[in-house]
Amino acid sequence: MDLSIVGSGYVGTTVAACFADLGHDVVNIDIDESVVETINAGEAPIHEEGLSELIAEHAGPDGTGRLQATTDYAAVRDTEVTFLCLPTPQKDDGSIDLSITEAGASQLGKTLADKADWHTVVVKSTVVPGSTADAITPILERESDKRVGEGFGVGMNPEFLREGTAVHDFLNPDKVVLGADDDRALGDMRDVFAPLVEGTDAPVVETDTRTAEMIKYANNGFLAAKISLINDIGNICKEFGVDAYEVADAIGLDDRISEQFLQSGVGWGGSCFPKDVAAIVAAAEDTGYDPAVLNAVVEVNDRQPERLVELLAGHLVERRESGFDGAEIAVLGLAFKPGTDDMRNSRAIPVIDDLQERGATVTAYDPVAADNAPNYVDDVTYAESAAAALDGADGAVVVTDWDEFAALDEEFDAMATPIVVDGRRIVERRDGITYEGLTW
Ligand SMILES: NC(=O)c1ccc[n+]([C@@H]2O[C@H](COP(=O)([O-])OP(=O)(O)OC[C@H]3O[C@@H](n4cnc5c(N)ncnc54)[C@H](O)[C@@H]3O)[C@@H](O)[C@H]2O)c1
Ligand SMILES: O=c1ccn([C@@H]2O[C@H](COP(=O)(O)OP(=O)(O)O[C@H]3O[C@H](CO)[C@@H](O)[C@H](O)[C@H]3O)[C@@H](O)[C@H]2O)c(=O)[nH]1
Incomplete structure (x- = not known):
């Protein structure tokens, strides 16, 4: 299939290179010219194990490979499905800042105005429940002057890769979550993921966009909570002169707990857990609910x-x-x-x-x-x-x-x-x- 990936950061570059490796023709679109030049030179713009090799294999100066990069959104029109992999940082109050993703959706919508055929847009960015249907879709409709479900479809496909093992994680997922509110968009997403799912037997969860969005926050909230819980327990261990790692090894033998994410220490950081926990806390509080456990996790x-x-x-x-x-x-x-x-x-x-x-x-x-x-x-x-x-x-x-x-x-x-x-x-x-x- 012909795919466009908007945003070529940690997620977008990995996803683009991996989809090319799975046999799709992929164009990466980014506003950062240096990122585009790097990919087109056959090199990786970020440090990720295995990524340089994939980009060297599928992109390159002769432009004949399955992976290309450009700053020009017009390239979207030659593709069937677009994945939005744009940043969703946090505002000062912790709530999600959708402005970059909305700006990308706006540019994408304008481009789709001149496309005659059906197109499916998939939100891969982490966004709070309701964002795809209530914020991004209306922008696409307004800018393309088309109706969702008629001229184009919209899906939500949260990403669970970890930095440092991004290529491995993308190509060997524990699950693939496909959220869609219309059947045609869902069908396109199934087709995009078919080579990955057939090759790995990864379970596919099909749901609506709002649930797909929430699954991502539940996943990250749970993992961040697991680390904070073992840190809380670890701090108690230290007070009693007990080795928290010995304790973790033992409790990890319980299948219901599992050995993963039990390394206590200086805590979780990164581009995801801090902002995602903050965003779902802010979104929950906005509804009037007090997320007491997640606040303690932070x-x-x-x-x-x-x-x-x-x-x-x-x-x-x-x-x-x-x-x-x-x-x-x-x-x-x-x-x-x-x-x-x-x-x-x-x-x-x-x-x-x-x-x-x-x-x-x-x-x-x-x-x-x-x-x-x-x-x-x-x-x-x-x-x-x-x-x-x-x-x-x-x-x-x-x-x-x-x-x-x-x-x-x-x-x-x-x-x-x-x-x-x-x-x-x-x-x-x-x-x-x-x-x-x-x-x-
Ligand atoms: N980093 C991860 O490990 C990870 C994993 C899963 C999900 N996510 C989610 O994926 C999304 C993207 O995260 P990331 O870490 O890849 O971000 P990033 O900051 O690494 O990359 C974003 C890219 O988008 C580009 N960009 C900005 N505005 C643009 C526009 N209008 N058009 C085209 N390109 C534009 C930037 O130049 C940059 O290269 C976020 O919602 C994040 O929460 C990230
Ligand atoms: O037992 C553990 C495991 C991790 N960490 C810390 O937790 C943070 C996050 O680590 P990790 O989850 O491995 O990396 P990320 O790239 O942040 O990946 C998380 O965030 C991504 C973005 O949402 C998700 O896609 C991934 O599934 C999710 O694991 C890091 O500071 C780690 O040092 C610990 O302190 N103890």
Whole structure:
């Protein structure tokens, strides 16, 4: 099939490259010329395992591959189905900001005005229940001067991929959710996903757009809650001198709990959980409902970075009279999780802010996120390696569970005072360092 993917960020680029790999002809549309040029050069605009290979295979300068990129919405008219993969950030009050997605829908609608044939528009962005039918569809109708269900169809297909494993997750989904309010749009979505579903036996959930939208928030709310619950339990474990990871291993054996998402530590960040929990909380409160559990989920998460810094403070005052004042602290990890250069809402941000407010100077190391970091934190020195960050440091905190941190050993000997507070259970406890885990 001929597909257009509007928005070529973490989701759009992955989805476009994967659909091309599944045999569709795909055009990626983005307003950012540098993103478009990068894809057309056969390269990945973001760091995602396996993505460069797919783009190199399906895009490229000769323009003959199954994946192309452009800034021109007119390309939509040569396709049958468009996926909107545009950002849905949060406003200052936490509620969803639909303006970018609405602007994209408006450009798309204008383009569809000049298309004679039927077209299906699928919202892939995470949007609060009712957004597709009540906000996006009316824009498409107004700008195209067509009626939904007649000139075009609309669907909602939430995306569950994780950054760092985006390509793998998209190609091996636990489920595919197809939300549609008319049969023709649903039929088009089934056709688009047929090669994926046939190849993986992924269960397909067919529903209406409003339910599809809610499934996405329920999924993310549940996962964020699971991490906050294990963090809450982990904090209690720490008070009792119990290892939260040993406890998690045992409770994870219960099928009803499962072993996944039980890693306690400095908490959840990223481009999704923080804004999505905030958005569904705001949307719920708008209806008059008080989402007490989800509010607590955020509260527990917000406390973890400070708990990490407090643990370091406790050890530092024993070794340095001036405590944090003038101390050099190594921060290991900047990305919100390993496998990505994404720093949106990374726990590294509140940790670094707190360290600096207490008078410390920060040297940070991350294998891929250092170039991106100055967009999120100031006055940080970036080291070329974990060893260089640790060299001469008065203390270290681990914020991201990059595999390479597990291999650190003698590097700690070069610290001025070898105190290591681990927020991710990745560093090995060893002789010669004062090692403290956040929940163990
Ligand atoms: N990042 C994830 O892991 C993930 C996973 C599942 C769902 N989602 C959801 O998917 C949506 C997109 O997220 P993302 O992380 O890919 O966003 P992103 O910020 O990485 O990318 C968005 C892209 O859209 C482009 N853009 C902005 N306005 C445009 C316009 N009018 N026309 C064309 N392109 C435009 C930007 O230049 C950018 O390249 C969000 O709703 C998000 O919640 C994200
Ligand atoms: O046991 C765990 C698991 C994760 N995390 C943290 O949780 C955050 C999110 O991690 P993860 O879910 O792996 O990455 P995301 O890319 O944010 O993916 C989430 O958000 C996406 C965007 O909505 C969804 O598509 C995915 O299904 C959902 O997992 C990161 O800061 C992790 O360090 C923990 O602290 N403990």
